[in-house]
Amino acid sequence: MKKPLRYGLIGCGGFGRFCLGEYQRMPELTCVAVTDNDEALARKTADEHHLAFCPSVEAMLKRGDIDLVHLATPPFTHMNLALAALEAGKHVLCEKPLALNVMDAERMVRKAQERNRLLTVNLIMRHNPLCQAVKAIVNSQVLGAPLYATLVNAAQDENLPPAHWFWDPAKSGGIFIEHGVHFFDLFEWWFGAGTLLSAQEIRRPGTGIVDQVHCAVQYGAMTLGTFYHGFHQMRSRDEQSWRIIFELGTLTMSEWVPTCMELDVTLSNEGMETIRKILPDSEVRVTDLYFGNDQHPSSRHRNRSVDLRAVVSAGAGLEKKALYGRMVRDLMRDQISAIGNPGRQRMITEANGVSSLAWAEAAHQMAGQRPLSPVP
């Protein structure tokens, strides 16, 4: 068995600590040390997890017993920390977004190539089994073409006081860049190349804070995608919904880390078999059976051949936090198995980090070109 990779955490905030807890469960990793600008927080994290405390990033990067660092600091710090870590010969798992803009992200990628180190980005969504099922459904074409896909994210902002770095685009990049990259990456993975059609932003009245963004993208010849992100809800009202309308059915999911999926489909018996193979643990409820002429309806000026309508429910038993943790571990496992084995295909690469950022940067700029809404 390969020796475990030795890991150091830079940034002991909410997400860095969550990932650390997950990584400590992985036999492929030995967690060694932590650091943070906030010394008290770094010491507390080190004590709680029985790890070494490093007084600074420089001190951590000098350690010979660390192979890979996880950058879990705010976005504006990613580029310089990644360049320093790569220069010091460490592999880097960088939090999303890879950087604040594509130019900086490409600089990071070049440095990783120069130093022959792994650089990757923690875009975990592709490791969600339901997101993988969407990919399989799209690829199989069992539901025909995807025509419309939308994500509506009405997120809580209880943990985001006005002075939080999240609201400052110079630190976070803004909502499309800080948060939207997850979903730009996923839609591109599902639907292929696209074109940004429009983007909008809304400022919270009486403040400079942009708390709502929206954009529309066309994928290929016929898929329209839209993304809405608003950070304005009470914790108890935090909600996300996904909807994909195909020619032969509609797929819905809820939660930003989706934990359940429902399909309402009208299919032939063979089509239904394909769905059952893609979602083997799903529950299928047949709601209609078709006979005679009813088996040959048409849509989009094409004849269809159908035997039944059914509602398919998948994801039973997935609990959000446990699933989130599993996705975090699966991404890390996939990445480290590529170290020393460069031919191995990874689920997510730094190129996806750059590409998702290109979408987000374009949407950010397009939205910002609109005149600002008058402040009442």
Ligand SMILES: NC(=O)c1ccc[n+]([C@@H]2O[C@H](COP(=O)([O-])OP(=O)(O)OC[C@H]3O[C@@H](n4cnc5c(N)ncnc54)[C@H](O)[C@@H]3O)[C@@H](O)[C@H]2O)c1
């Ligand atoms: N992949 C995901 O699903 C996911 C989820 C949540 C957050 N994130 C990302 O993780 C990153 C951190 O988010 P968070 O919510 O944990 O933020 P946070 O503010 O809770 O934590 C950031 C920590 O970094 C420290 N820090 C800042 N600059 C530093 C520096 N130069 N050197 C050392 N420490 C420094 C801060 O003191 C703080 O403790 C962000 O990029 C965010 O987008 C990713």
